[in-house]
Amino acid sequence: MAPADDLADEPLTLQGVRDAWVAYDEDDRVAAFRGLPRPDAEDLFLELPAKDQATLVGALPPPERRSWVRLLAPDDAADLVQQVPPTERAAWIALLDETTQKDVAGLLAFAEDDAGGLMHPRYVRLRPDLSVDEAISYLRRASRDRVGTSYYAYVLDADSVLLGVVSVRELFASSPEKRVRDVMRTDVVKADETMDQEALATLFRTHDLVAVPVVDASGRMKGVVTFDDIGDVLVEEATEDIQKIGGTEALDAPYLRTPLWQMVRKRAGWLAALFVGELFTASAMSRFEDEIRAATVLSLFIPLIISSGGNSGSQATTLVIRAMALGEVTLRDWWRVVKRELASGLALGAILAPIGVLRIFLWQRLHLADYTEHYMLVAATVGIAVVGVVTWGTLAGSMLPFVLRRMRLDPASASAPFVATLVDVSGLVIYFEVAAAILTGTLL
């Protein structure tokens, strides 16, 4: 889009760089970053994902790095450090001030996908016996010094056990002489430090919260996760699911930034597995080679029949995967889903079959095709096979996510192509069995 040599010619604006960012390659990015006035470059830097931040700072000479790394809040600094090769991490952590170094070291102990890995270690702590007025002036001082969030203040006892929470707004709205203990809420929505990020996101969404405190097993407060990290989690999880449903491994970077060979690798694995699965269709077809030789007309409808099963299976599996991800459907709902999908499958088959039958009749009568003198039997075979294959595809597609989750695998792996491949083999068997039942004695 705008290669590095163009950059020198046009004056850079923050908005221009933002818009073109995704299209830039690494050299463009470094050049643009350095070309911006420092305040703009800082704004840009703070907006970028940790991976890009690491690239930009890494491209600077070591003496210039410190002021950039120190711009970051501890949780963001920890994310950045995780983007650096393990052997270089100590040198990067050393760039931080001492307090932040400890925070970052603590954060790096958590998996990136846990509540512990998302949390911010600094927050406003209050003692329960402070008066509201004292609390407000403390908050006022604290907000001058801290990077952390201060939408809420957390009330802790001497052992750091979380007793309650009070929002800045609630403090404002209370009489100044009351105690914090009297105005705090004690039914605090909190997260265990090992809670995974998907469950955490659901917690935020259900309760419409700006921040959730993270506690350890004994109720001691460890940090705060804020809403801005959760928006990213929601989008990330949805992207992963969508990519899996499309039949590829989740990418680690935006589409255009993923190196070609890495993208091919992420796609080839599944594609090869599906191809091997699909080889069974050749075996299934071999079993029916005599039938095909006797009645070539049967082969004409093979793509139609198997794709009907694949399509209805894709629909069912996608609906169930998403419902599971949103917590609308759980493992114990499997029987309700079976009943729904059996009914849906039969209804959908009953809608499609007449279209196929009508088409065979019409083309035959209009002399657009020749489906043999027994075309009415051929039409009946196709109609019945469609109902069978669609019902079976729907049922198999809806059950596969349950099987995967039961085996503790990700239900989103029940991708549309996976289900289609699974249903192709069985679809052929259904089709030729129906054909044998109806056409033996005439075409077969």
Next chain:
Amino acid sequence: MAPADDLADEPLTLQGVRDAWVAYDEDDRVAAFRGLPRPDAEDLFLELPAKDQATLVGALPPPERRSWVRLLAPDDAADLVQQVPPTERAAWIALLDETTQKDVAGLLAFAEDDAGGLMHPRYVRLRPDLSVDEAISYLRRASRDRVGTSYYAYVLDADSVLLGVVSVRELFASSPEKRVRDVMRTDVVKADETMDQEALATLFRTHDLVAVPVVDASGRMKGVVTFDDIGDVLVEEATEDIQKIGGTEALDAPYLRTPLWQMVRKRAGWLAALFVGELFTASAMSRFEDEIRAATVLSLFIPLIISSGGNSGSQATTLVIRAMALGEVTLRDWWRVVKRELASGLALGAILAPIGVLRIFLWQRLHLADYTEHYMLVAATVGIAVVGVVTWGTLAGSMLPFVLRRMRLDPASASAPFVATLVDVSGLVIYFEVAAAILTGTLL
């Protein structure tokens, strides 16, 4: 799960009702709602989507409705009113206090999916000439009276034009004698009232904001959208895209709550369209009926060939759809995508083809199948066709979202099944053309 008659037997808890909510039918929900102590019922009510809120309040006798509707902030009240049949709306609006009635009437003028439809009409307004201390005490009073958000205060001139924004935290951190005009930020991230919710969500994510002010064309402030509405937007948009990618219309309600006939209707439309599209495979096959009769062995690999195209097309389309939804790929990137996908498709085809060729060789040599004396030529046909079909499928799948967006349709409609169907017909043509080129004179 827990039918209505069970509800009477066990004492209800808020958490219990929350967990079982999705599984309850409407009667269970009303019974559970009424069975909870009032404070718990209120907590539950405030967590629910507008549709459920409307159902619950609608089930109450009219005199009991007012206190429930008045629990809601104006934007949520407006959402609830939109769930009620148009003829009843006036009666519901009349339940609100007069100020909120005006707010709700104003909000109902916007489409639900626009910034205007998501916004909250109440927020803290400051004049630029107030001192910081005056502003803080004004905020303190305001937060006692208002339902609205007060993370930020908005600085407006006499015509309500937005001049700047200042966070509560920034006010705290400033010297008390300064003027608001001196501490406010003027580079405000704001949304036009007609901005659609997807663009708005991107704005929130890029800037990590708690709230975004909404302005009209002349810069006058109309309201505020807060982060809690955006989490829901992100999830909603992802769900819609996932369902479309799976080849069904987006559902209006959770999977298990969607009536069966409605679900069949949402799925049947696309499925029937795909089925009609797939009927062209029967026509394509007719063209090659002589070839199949002459060399039945060719028919054995039809499902394998067309599914390889469908699967690689599904991958490509899904990756591009998601990248477009996240703004990583725009219309003008089409040529870069063509180059990437052409290279990816060739690479993927080159990985799959040897698997197919090897399989044919092995089975023939091990006498597991008989692919005729010309099995080496058959293997060559399959191998070359796989490369061609996979490359074509990948390219077609990646371009379809661009074509749809260019036509101002939703790129997510380029579902995996749609691409598979599109590629099936062309896949057959590629396969039989390759066969004709290689096998004429031997098998054909």
